[in-house]
Amino acid sequence: MNDKSDKLITDDGLRLDGRRADEIRPMKIEIGVLSRADGSCYLEWGRNKILVGVFGPREAHPRRSQRADSAVIRYKYNMASFSVEDRARPGPSRRSIEISKVSREAFEPVIMAELFPKTAIDIFVEVLQADAGTRTAAINASSIALADAGIPMKGLITACAFGKVDGQVVLDLNKEEDNYGEADFPVAMTQDGEITLVQMDGHLTPEEIKKGMELVKKGCKEILAIQQAALRKRFETPVEEVSEEKVIEKEAKKEELSAPKTAIIVEEEHEEAREIGAEISEESAEASIIASEVIPDFEEDLEEELEEELEEELEEELGEELEEEFEEELEEELEEEFEEELEKELEEELEKEFEEELEEEFEEELEKEFEEELEEELEEELEEELEEDLEEELEEDLEEELEEDLEEELEEDLEEELEEDLEEELEKDLEEELEEDLEEELEEEEAELEETLSLEKENIEPEAEAEPEVEEEEISTETAEAEEEGEEEKSEGPWKVVKDPSEAGTRGEKDE
Amino acid sequence: MSEIIATLKKDYIYNLMVKEKRQDGRGFKDFRDIKLETNVISKAEGSAKVTLGNTQVLVGVKLQTGTPFPDSQDEGVIITNLELNPIASPEFEPGPPREEAIEMSRVVDRGIRESGAIDIKKLCITVGESVWIVFIDVHILNDDGNIIDASCLAAIAALMTTMVPNEQQGLGENVPLAMKEMPVGVTVAKIGSKLMLDPSLDEEAVCETKLTIVSSSDGSVAGMQKMGSAPLAEEELFEAIDMAIEKAEEIRALYLEGLAKSE
Numbered sequence: 058m059n060d061k062s063d064k065l066i067t068d069d070g071l072r073l074d075g076r077r078a079d080e081i082r083p084m085k086i087e088i089g090v091l092s093r094a095d096g097s098c099y100l101e102w103g104r105n106k107i108l109v110g111v112f113g114p115r116e117a118h119p120r121r122s123q124r125a126d127s128a129v130i131r132y133k134y135n136m137a138s139f140s141v142e143d144r145a146r147p148g149p150s151r152r153s154i155e156i157s158k159v160s161r162e163a164f165e166p167v168i169m170a171e172l173f174p175k176t177a178i179d180i181f182v183e184v185l186q187a188d189a190g191t192r193t194a195a196i197n198a199s200s201i202a203l204a205d206a207g208i209p210m211k212g213l214i215t216a217c218a219f220g221k222v223d224g225q226v227v228l229d230l231n232k233e234e235d236n237y238g239e240a241d242f243p244v245a246m247t248q249d250g251e252i253t254l255v256q257m258d259g260h261l262t263p264e265e266i267k268k269g270m271e272l273v274k275k276g277c278k279e280i281l282a283i284q285q286a287a288l289r290k291r292f293e294t295p296v297e298e299v300s301e302e303k304v305i306e307k308e309a310k311k312e313e314l315s316a317p318k319t320a321i322i323v324e325e326e327h328e329e330a331r332e333i334g335a336e337i338s339e340e341s342a343e344a345s346i347i348a349s350e351v352i353p354d355f356e357e358d359l360e361e362e363l364e365e366e367l368e369e370e371l372e373e374e375l376g377e378e379l380e381e382e383f384e385e386e387l388e389e390e391l392e393e394e395f396e397e398e399l400e401k402e403l404e405e406e407l408e409k410e411f412e413e414e415l416e417e418e419f420e421e422e423l424e425k426e427f428e429e430e431l432e433e434e435l436e437e438e439l440e441e442e443l444e445e446d447l448e449e450e451l452e453e454d455l456e457e458e459l460e461e462d463l464e465e466e467l468e469e470d471l472e473e474e475l476e477e478d479l480e481e482e483l484e485k486d487l488e489e490e491l492e493e494d495l496e497e498e499l500e501e502e503e504a505e506l507e508e509t510l511s512l513e514k515e516n517i518e519p520e521a522e523a524e525p526e527v528e529e530e531e532i533s534t535e536t537a538e539a540e541e542e543g544e545e546e547k548s549e550g551p552w553k554v555v556k557d558p559s560e561a562g563t564r565g566e567k568d569e
Numbered sequence: 570m571s572e573i574i575a576t577l578k579k580d581y582i583y584n585l586m587v588k589e590k591r592q593d594g595r596g597f598k599d600f601r602d603i604k605l606e607t608n609v610i611s612k613a614e615g616s617a618k619v620t621l622g623n624t625q626v627l628v629g630v631k632l633q634t635g636t637p638f639p640d641s642q643d644e645g646v647i648i649t650n651l652e653l654n655p656i657a658s659p660e661f662e663p664g665p666p667r668e669e670a671i672e673m674s675r676v677v678d679r680g681i682r683e684s685g686a687i688d689i690k691k692l693c694i695t696v697g698e699s700v701w702i703v704f705i706d707v708h709i710l711n712d713d714g715n716i717i718d719a720s721c722l723a724a725i726a727a728l729m730t731t732m733v734p735n736e737q738q739g740l741g742e743n744v745p746l747a748m749k750e751m752p753v754g755v756t757v758a759k760i761g762s763k764l765m766l767d768p769s770l771d772e773e774a775v776c777e778t779k780l781t782i783v784s785s786s787d788g789s790v791a792g793m794q795k796m797g798s799a800p801l802a803e804e805e806l807f808e809a810i811d812m813a814i815e816k817a818e819e820i821r822a823l824y825l826e827g828l829a830k831s832e
Contacts, residue, residue, distance in 0.1 A: 152675070154672075162795070166800045246800075251800035252795070253800045258791070260790075263807070266810060
């Protein structure tokens with residue numbers, strides 16, 4: 058067999074193409090040479106010219122070839138009829154079918170086919186010119202084309218063959234060495250050196266195989282460097298731009314990463330907070346029902362009583378002159394009293410209520426749960442977020458509660474006060490001085506009172522609730538807002554009550 | 570169906586593997602019982618039937634005259650064909666050979682060709698005009714795992730008992746086919762982290778990768794093929810080669826050397 062060439066390796070250890078035993082032929086890689094393919098690679102290795110196109114993941118046809126749990130990898134090795142000395146018969150040969158099978162199996166360990174069930178990843182290899190080692194050249198090119206196609210892979214596959222020529226183990230056989238050599242041993246391996254393809258024919262001892270494997274590992278390392286360099290050249294963006302962008306991206310990623318974590322924890326706490334809110338809202342709902350029942354009756358009663366009393370007594374005793382005094386006195390007294398009393402009462406009530414309800418509920422639950430469970434960092438975040446959530450819920454709940462509570466208590470207090478004060482003062486002052494004509498004027502006075510009182514209360518109430526707000530530091534500014542809003546609406550409670558004597562007047566005026 | 574069974578049996582076989590055991594009680598380096606019969610088909614120039622456990626393979630060798638390849642004018646031609654007949658397994662279907670069949674036939678062919686088992690120079694009748702073409706047809710009759718080792722053994726046994734039909738062509742007396750080597754193929758299956766010989770059908774279904782190593786009587790390797798998708802570590806490759814060579818020598822001594830002497 059060796060008669061056609063005397064020696065494949067010269068005495069000084071050089072091969073016919075000038076290489077040493079452990080050297081590979083020069084390799085050239087071009088990426089993205091086919092516009093219609095998802096990934097492509099043109100590779101020249103010595104005189105081998107290989108073109109690879111990768112398509113997919115795409116729908117697998119025929120359908121029965123689909124796999125429910127992963128993509129089907131299809132590898133078609135095809136030799137052009139003009140690629141070899143004697144024209145090759147076009148179409149698949151037994152050799153090309155076998156090479157296709159083992160090459161496909163060489164890629165199966167690294168292609169993450171499980172990410173694309175029911176699809177096919179097609180690797181089409183065209184050997185345009187063959188000069189020994191076409192299957193390894195095709196695998197090297199396919200690895201690049203797969204990367205170009207963006208197919209997720211655990212790493213690149215690198216292939217290289219060793220053989221035996223003139224009794225010597227050499228790396229990467231060329232055509233002469235393949236034809237007249239004694240063995241051919243193609244190997245494909247992962248970047249970690251795991252063997253994914255092994256074929257062999259010829260005559261090799263186990264020792265020669267071990268020696269050859271060392272050469273193959275060296276060859277594959279060199280080829281891997283060429284592959285990586287080609288990929289970098291194609292896909293790497295300039296370093297300067299990258300560094301800045303990467304820093305920003307990293308920071309952004311960090312933020313993204315840190316934010317969701319706390320958000321998840323906070324959400325859990327929110328649920329608890331919502332439960333509390335739900336309890337509160339239930340209570341307030343009950344209270345509002347009670348309040349709604351109480352207020353109309355009370356208003357009516359008050360109106361009736363006051364009107365009757367005032368009318369009767371005033372009619373008899375009040376005089377014109379006293380009207381002015383009465384007005385002044387009433388205004389002053391009521392102002393003072395209302396101010397004082399409202400302030401006190403509101404303060405007390407709000408303090409109590411807030412302290413009791415909020416402190417109990419929030420301090421117990423929030424403090425225990427939040428303070429104990431949550432760390433300091435989370436507290437801030439939680440508070441912020443809780444505030445937001447609580448805002449909504451608490452605003453509603455607090456408004457309702459405050460309304461109710463204030464209504465109830467103010468009603469009671471005002472009832473008493475009004476009754477007492479008005480009775481006493483009116484009785485004392487008015488009884489002595491009032492005359493017959495006061496009816497009309499009283500109505501006017503009452504109307505005026507309404508206005509003044511309403512104004513006063515608006516002024517008074519915020520002051521009254523300033524203290525509770527300060528005390529509820531934990532509940533934060535937003536609960537305070539809720540309180541404020543609540544107070545504004547609370548004013549409706551006393552408003553109604555205070556209105557009562559005069560309400561008829563105002564309404565009458567408008568209606569009239 | 571077989572895939573489902575394999576999935577269910579996978580744990581079982583894995584657990585056995587961990588305990589250094591196999592389904593049928595063999596050691597990792599044990600073959601199932603081999604039974605070799607030669608000259609089972611009188612119409613063929615050479616034939617052999619191998620039963621390996623329940624796996625049955627029949628090889629018939631036919632010789633015809635033909636023209637040599639242009640690049641080897643003075644050499645006979647070897648054509649190996651392996652068919653996965655539907656009779657052998659419910660998994661096999663009629664039709665053109667699947668890639669597994671093509672791969673196996675090429676591995677069997679490679680072992681015989683590359684080891685130089687047949688002295689092909691002696692198959693030349695007239696240089697450049699007429700040579701003997703040796704058709705090695707491997708028939709799988711029953712697939713119970715490791716068809717390839719059974720086929721390798723049956724093929725070499727059939728070749729060793731082949732008579733060249735010179736009388737038929739008016740070329741003188743029939744002579745035995747000139748043999749130079751006795752290649753034996755041994756398949757090493759990798760299951761988990763263990764290597765074992767002669768995988769049964771279930772073990773083949775479970776194993777991720779197989780390595781068939783055809784070795785010659787001088788302890789060298791003539792052909793090798795990795796089949797299956799799992800990678801193989803370098804040490805495993807060397808271990809498999811050593812296991813295969815050792816086992817091949819054993820099989821050669823037990824079954825083939827007797828055939829050579831009987832000629």
